[in-house]
Amino acid sequence: MPPGHVAVNVRAASLNMHDVWTLRGVGIRAEQFPMILGMDGAGVTDDGREVVIHAVIPSPGWRGDETLDPRRSMLTESYQGTFADRVVVPEANVLPKPAALSFSEAACMGTAWLTAYRMLFVKSGLRPGQTMLVQGASGGVPTALVQLGRAAGLQVWVTGRSEAKRALALELGAHAAFESGARLPDRVDGVFDSVGRQTWSHSLRALKPGGVLVTCGATTGDATAGELQRVFFCSCASWVRPWARAANWPTC
């Protein structure tokens, strides 16, 4: 085990869209195989600490925000992933598991929830009492956004393509759910769009003057014609489902 690293005996791991992209061969090169998938997980260290794993690993000597390190890595990129009995990561990449969370719950608190947290609480600048629109009702980032937004005192609206998805969002705390592309009762203070092509136009039309649109990728493809992936890339350093970078790049 390299110095400064720790082994975690995995008790639970969770699946991200990023893993599916990797399976499809996106964002990985042949010479990186064999690669164990799984970015997120929770478990127990050999000395008995219950921990959650953080998937983003800066290069040696990097200081500051690791998501801005051009040479940063992630589990399943150069480090082996969490779909295993044991996973080895730098000591700084394990954090104490909150006692109130089960291992399964904690294993879901990684990529999707951190992305949602950063979009909402670091990037958007929204305040309690304002209205946020979440495009998509059932994905990892959208469901995290709904729950975080509700807990933070925001008015939460979602769009979903099916009644089942919209019902899920309402159950998770959304105040209102609309069909995708629906005309909304009012303009909103912020939009959170991880969908891309299918929703981008609707997202922009939904905003008040001075509103904020925060994106973290485009699961349905680029919004228009190939450039917006670069928007995401340059501010996110990742092509799909990144670590919650927003359209407001300044403090990325």
Next chain:
Amino acid sequence: MPPGHVAVNVRAASLNMHDVWTLRGVGIRAEQFPMILGMDGAGVTDDGREVVIHAVIPSPGWRGDETLDPRRSMLTESYQGTFADRVVVPEANVLPKPAALSFSEAACMGTAWLTAYRMLFVKSGLRPGQTMLVQGASGGVPTALVQLGRAAGLQVWVTGRSEAKRALALELGAHAAFESGARLPDRVDGVFDSVGRQTWSHSLRALKPGGVLVTCGATTGDATAGELQRVFFCSCASWVRPWARAANWPTC
């Protein structure tokens, strides 16, 4: 004259791209004519004050940033413009002309320079010592950006389509000038793009991770396929050449 208004005897006025768009019939409806053009100007009030005119006029009772007022107006939209002997504006829309500026100079300090100021000093978050790229070397906003950036201690790079334009930028203070679309020596901290379709892709590729792209419109058309005008619109409340709204919408 309406209460709270003041008449200015115009000594100098300046021409904006906005006026050209208006002449082409963009952003104005037939029932608004006759309309005197000219958004910017400087002159003398009847009581002898030397003043500069500010072109953005909020609706009655509006408080806060007037550029976010959905019902705000501008000279040449509902108010008659500055290409006239006298122009009448609300008292709050005249400001003392700095003694160091001639009337001609002061008349240029409006739309283009305020846009550039806001892009650079309010929206970008760039700091002295960082590198900024200005797309375009000879327009109103780009030439203002070059001069403001140089005066503020930034490293200023520009792109220009002709040698004459690039020479102008260097004369105005740019540290380096490149052909449009050229590969740059290094990635930059911020890009200022008022060009749109022709430069958008280059702008995004030029940024460091965490860099900022600030846009104020798209003089060559939408970057990709019609949506980015909405980006500008929603954050700018104006279709072309707005009051310096940035890609970082949160505080627009």
Next chain:
Amino acid sequence: MPPGHVAVNVRAASLNMHDVWTLRGVGIRAEQFPMILGMDGAGVTDDGREVVIHAVIPSPGWRGDETLDPRRSMLTESYQGTFADRVVVPEANVLPKPAALSFSEAACMGTAWLTAYRMLFVKSGLRPGQTMLVQGASGGVPTALVQLGRAAGLQVWVTGRSEAKRALALELGAHAAFESGARLPDRVDGVFDSVGRQTWSHSLRALKPGGVLVTCGATTGDATAGELQRVFFCSCASWVRPWARAANWPTC
């Protein structure tokens, strides 16, 4: 009635510490009398609109944040107050009463709650999940802070001088209540101090590195020796119980 003004038939008004100070002769000069007290209230306009009154009134022509206007006024300073059947204010100083609030509730949403709102959501930069300490458990600003912080997903700690005050804070949503000056279980991310002399030292000791202290005045006197009132003054433009200005002055 001056142009641009509106009369409100008062249905409910609320009492602020500011009124008590005025009664004691603080912050008012003899030539301002007679003066009806009462900064906050709610009522009905002659044309039937149910409204809440906003107490801060900028000088004519002022644009931007009215609390930074050096010539701004407030109800009970140059405008007559709300402890009356009718009160006349600029049209921009009445806002629609939310239907969910009674007149009595709405009449309390003014000075104290706006101060608390601004301290917490505009100035502090705290995020959901962080811990805030409120010095004082029963005053107008502290009780508003407790309720706003709880609704916004923060961990809320308060200090109170008596068991009854601490019980009130817990009832309003505080997660924990401590005796004034007590050693806390952990350092906090932010402290909200409207008390001054009696709590200032404790407030500073309670903070994590990088934590934030937000103050809006000093009901028990200056923290140390007369200077901190200036801190408040320069950032608040008011001597006591101001409009929620924080120790972080930059964006005041």
Next chain:
Amino acid sequence: MPPGHVAVNVRAASLNMHDVWTLRGVGIRAEQFPMILGMDGAGVTDDGREVVIHAVIPSPGWRGDETLDPRRSMLTESYQGTFADRVVVPEANVLPKPAALSFSEAACMGTAWLTAYRMLFVKSGLRPGQTMLVQGASGGVPTALVQLGRAAGLQVWVTGRSEAKRALALELGAHAAFESGARLPDRVDGVFDSVGRQTWSHSLRALKPGGVLVTCGATTGDATAGELQRVFFCSCASWVRPWARAANWPTC
């Protein structure tokens, strides 16, 4: 040499007030001796790189801003200092020396200049064209502030206790120099105070409504009665001459 560390052959070192405090026994305990003084320096690594040394060293595994690490160290605290032929620091604490700077110049770019840089460009929020007041005209932080402020397009005013000090400030680029405590021609947008007791009151009186006061310590003692050192401490994690923490704590 510990892993991840590098030895620098010192070519130049500079003296900070911090070293003088250490000599006086302030901020250091007997068991830390022997301790070589000197926080700042520049030199050449064994493999021939010309480097500047950064004095703040986070604890192992710390991520993010090292000045907020409660267990961070500095040269002369647990690491031996630069007043030596060779100094050993973590690899991340050496940065390439800019070719345009001599070793002597580069050796001065550490503590004082980084403090000034952070006060002005990270904490103050001031913009080019605004007016800043620097309390003190000849110390390390004040002289750096004057030069940085001038290069960044600000209007720079200083106060100094002697004509010689004021002449130095003017020579370094200040637009105006005043006697300590003098009434200024106008209120300023920001004040930079590293003096403390002797200037604090004047600093607060000098500010416009909404202005910002940034402090990094108190070389003449606490402003009032012992508490303000805590202000500095909690936001600076250092008792004297810290790494430029401001009165605006939120993002410290």
